[in-house]
Amino acid sequence: MEKSLFNMLKEYGESDYYPFHMPGHKRSVIDGPLDNMYRYDITEIDGFDNLHEPAGILLEAQKRAASLFGSEETYFLVNGSTAGILSAISAVADRGHKLVIARNCHKSVYHAALLNELSLEYIYPSEWEEFGVLNGISADDVESVFHEIALRDGVLKKDLKNIVAAVVITSPSYEGILSDVEGIVRLAHDYQIPVIVDQAHGAHFGFHPLFPASAVSQKADFVIQSVHKTLPAPTQTAVLHHNGKLTDSNLIKKYLRVYQSSSPSYLLMAGIDFCMDILQNEGRERLENLLKYREAFWNKAKQLRNIKILPSMLEKYKNEKTVWEPHAAEPGRLVISVRGNDFTGQQLYDILLKQYHLQMEMSGADYVVAILSMMDKEEGFHRLISALIEIDVFLESREKEEISAEKKSIYKHKHFKSAQKISLKKAFTASFEEILIEEAVGRTVSDFVSLYPPGIPLLVPGESPDKEAVALIKKYLENGYNVQGVVKDILNNDIKIKVVKTS
Numbered sequence: 001m002e003k004s005l006f007n008m009l010k011e012y013g014e015s016d017y018y019p020f021h022m023p024g025h026k027r028s029v030i031d032g033p034l035d036n037m038y039r040y041d042i043t044e045i046d047g048f049d050n051l052h053e054p055a056g057i058l059l060e061a062q063k064r065a066a067s068l069f070g071s072e073e074t075y076f077l078v079n080g081s082t083a084g085i086l087s088a089i090s091a092v093a094d095r096g097h098k099l100v101i102a103r104n105c106h107k108s109v110y111h112a113a114l115l116n117e118l119s120l121e122y123i124y125p126s127e128w129e130e131f132g133v134l135n136g137i138s139a140d141d142v143e144s145v146f147h148e149i150a151l152r153d154g155v156l157k158k159d160l161k162n163i164v165a166a167v168v169i170t171s172p173s174y175e176g177i178l179s180d181v182e183g184i185v186r187l188a189h190d191y192q193i194p195v196i197v198d199q200a201h202g203a204h205f206g207f208h209p210l211f212p213a214s215a216v217s218q219k220a221d222f223v224i225q226s227v228h229k230t231l232p233a234p235t236q237t238a239v240l241h242h243n244g245k246l247t248d249s250n251l252i253k254k255y256l257r258v259y260q261s262s263s264p265s266y267l268l269m270a271g272i273d274f275c276m277d278i279l280q281n282e283g284r285e286r287l288e289n290l291l292k293y294r295e296a297f298w299n300k301a302k303q304l305r306n307i308k309i310l311p312s313m314l315e316k317y318k319n320e321k322t323v324w325e326p327h328a329a330e331p332g333r334l335v336i337s338v339r340g341n342d343f344t345g346q347q348l349y350d351i352l353l354k355q356y357h358l359q360m361e362m363s364g365a366d367y368v369v370a371i372l373s374m375m376d377k378e379e380g381f382h383r384l385i386s387a388l389i390e391i392d393v394f395l396e397s398r399e400k401e402e403i404s405a406e407k408k409s410i411y412k413h414k415h416f417k418s419a420q421k422i423s424l425k426k427a428f429t430a431s432f433e434e435i436l437i438e439e440a441v442g443r444t445v446s447d448f449v450s451l452y453p454p455g456i457p458l459l460v461p462g463e464s465p466d467k468e469a470v471a472l473i474k475k476y477l478e479n480g481y482n483v484q485g486v487v488k489d490i491l492n493n494d495i496k497i498k499v500v501k502t503s
Helices: 005-013 035-039 057-069 080-095 107-116 139-153 157-162 181-190 249-259 266-301 313-317 345-354 378-397 405-411 424-429 467-478
Strands: 073-077 098-102 119-123 164-170 195-198 222-225 238-242 333-337 367-371 432-436 449-451 456-459 486-489 494-500
Touching: 005 057, 005 266, 057 073, 057 238, 057 266, 073 080, 073 249, 080 107, 080 164, 080 195, 080 222, 080 238, 080 249, 098 107, 098 139, 107 119, 107 424, 107 456, 119 139, 139 157, 139 164, 139 181, 157 164, 164 181, 181 195, 238 249, 266 313, 266 378, 345 367, 345 378, 456 467
Parallel strands: 098 119, 098 164, 164 195, 195 222
Antiparallel strands: 073 238, 222 238, 333 367, 432 494, 449 456, 486 494
8 A cells, every 4th residue: 555544653653753642651651562552552643634524544545445345435433333333324314213124133223223213113034944044135025014114104105215214134144144135225225215234244245256245336325344353454443335315425424423432543443444455455365265265164064964064155056146045145154053953052162162272253042153254274174174073973973862842942043023012212211120031021121132142132122022032032041142131140040131110
């Protein structure tokens, strides 16, 4: 790069300018492990621009990123994709009162609806039963929800734009499953309704022909990507892309100033800029190497008898172009399933971590997820397949037990269609009480209950859980999953949940 932010920070850190300004470390930490980092850590001083009103080096860096991704405008995010999602939804919230979302959206989408007091209309993805993951969302799925809204609210479809603020989908999902972004955008735009795509796990899309196209090229109005998730960038860094005329360019800038820190880290911004340099100059070659490692892994995995690897587009279509279908998965994920064994995803996760020192990204009911990136090394794939072969032999040799109906219950990838008793905002801000989770059936929950990761709500404030929902949440907890939004009373060995007070 001719003039990068990092090079400017490096040059400044080696200069004789004395800092009578923030940060308090004054770039003078001596012999500390973070010494070099502090040298480059500054605030908005002369010559280094301002993220909230960029006119110099930061403006040029964002323009370079926009050119690289093919977007009309690209903004650096130092508060993660969450800041981008909050900003994008807030920027369209005055367009109406409803948000059409996939039920498996990240909790930040729900938080944006809460803050903007939007009502939620859900698209429920079906399940890919062989692997226990949720399928992608189709344009027909979105059309069905539009139809339901029009019938229920007594409006013509052509007038939906007056009450539907936007469609929000996640593509890819945490498990790498793709939705039909192109088809959904085309449909929604026919109604003059914008589309927001949470593509936090797809910042690498579009940089190799065997990977999916980016939602930017598919003309989504807002696309949010976490560069730190699948690209070589620091944790907490992301970008927001803006396209088209359905949404207000000036309004998104205003909301980015609301949801982002007024003191953005120059280290994080330099990390984004440096990542763009790697992506532009080495991205395709590095992704090509990743695909070679994956292909070798896939060929060895064919010998597994009790463990299954979810096939990606690469394996399913043999490098041939195909139309989107709901079982489409991108090659940057490994979903490793033990479905059909008397074994949970959490058990597989724990064995890989404790016995083989392989840290997976997350565990599902009967699978684990591994994130792949252009920075992976061949050694990692060798270690993983060797471990899986040994675990597969163990599963083959152990005495088989019939999987009980009770244990099978956690295998269903559930998103409950719980009754919404009161609005999200009203429930979230209401006075609450903590009650035993067994007593929560029919009550109105006042907080989000989520599996984390991936941070997708099982229950949303204002909803009323049924017996099945309560039983499954208990089963997740009993099997060692991290369930947020419940209160664990260790002394009495009780699980409690927050519900709206009735008096």
